[in-house]
Amino acid sequence: MPQLTQLSLVYQSQWLWLLLVLAAIYLFVGRGILPRVEATVDGRDARIAADLAAAERLQGEATQTEEAWRARVNAAHGAGQSEIAKAKAAADAEAQARIAKADAEIAAKSDAAEAALATARASALAEVQGVAAEAVQAIVAKLAGGSVSAEDAAKAVAGVMA
């Protein structure tokens, strides 16, 4: 077992080199690299935790915003519906009024036209009677050689046409 038989010859150099190596590891790794690695890991953990918290907060905000938006949209929908109903009612009323007005106008026009027609017919009839009376006078004069007064002719024509 060389570990025992060589011990007295090697222990000093073993210990010297071991202490040098351990001191180097302790200083460079334990005191140099390790704190930096731990800082990196801690920083990453903190970053992840902060990011998660921020994500949660943002999600809450998004939910709130969505709710507010939805409420606003609903309110706008309601307002729109009432506007539409109002506009419909107004349009209906206006249409009714216009129809009524147009009806009245049309009625007035047709009344006037009928009246004009009646007067035209009456004057035409009178003229026809006048012409007929004159024709009667002329016929009587030619055929019978007598004369008929304009009044009698007119009466005779009126009696015939009545």
Add this chain to the structure above:
Amino acid sequence: MHQFAITPLGSETLTGSAFQFTNSALWMLIVLGAILLFMWGGMKRQLVPGRWQASVEAITGFVDNITRANIGAEGRKYLPWVLTAFLFILFSNWIGAMPFGIVPAAHPFTVTSQFSITGVLSITSFAIVLVVGFWKHGLHFFTLFVPKDTPFVLKLLIAPIEFVSFMVRPFSLGLRPFVAMFAGHILLDVFGNFVVQGLNSHSVLGYGISGLCFVFVVGVNALELLVGAIQAYVFALLTALYINDAVNLH
């Protein structure tokens, strides 16, 4: 046993001087270089670590967990030493198990197969326990040997037992990694010899034994890697446990 022998480098014979450079010192420096090279990968400090940085962070996180779980929040103060011991034992064990012997003129050497090395590691841990214990608790540290809420008669019996078990700690702590490496490498040596002797026997039985032993050598080699990691873990764990005794008493 040749694999455990320390030979001088640069001179003919061992002189017993502290400044003599030996193969053991060379392999300690190789272990140191490997540790520094590996840990240097942790200096990239990227937010999203690459494989190398992730391995370094995994190892420091592993040892950090050991100290934190056993010592508590104060464990970080002792992490540099626990990590130093862990890395040194782990790298020594694994570099000692690497097949450098197939390179001509290279003589692999397992630093941790020397109890003069593991002994210093364990005595350092033990010294930290003593210094921290007496620094924090003064003479109260001796109450470590007296269990609480125990009848006085039992205390009389238990205190000496506790004291002896406490004093045995540095020996058990230092012998454990040494014995594991020593036994493992002897096992490899024995089975390796069987392989060669079986081949030299020029008989069917010899070839059969040779093949079987080769399978054993492969298996023991794999086991050796596992044992090397476990010994480093056990050393770190026990160091943390012992420091916990000193920091928190019972």
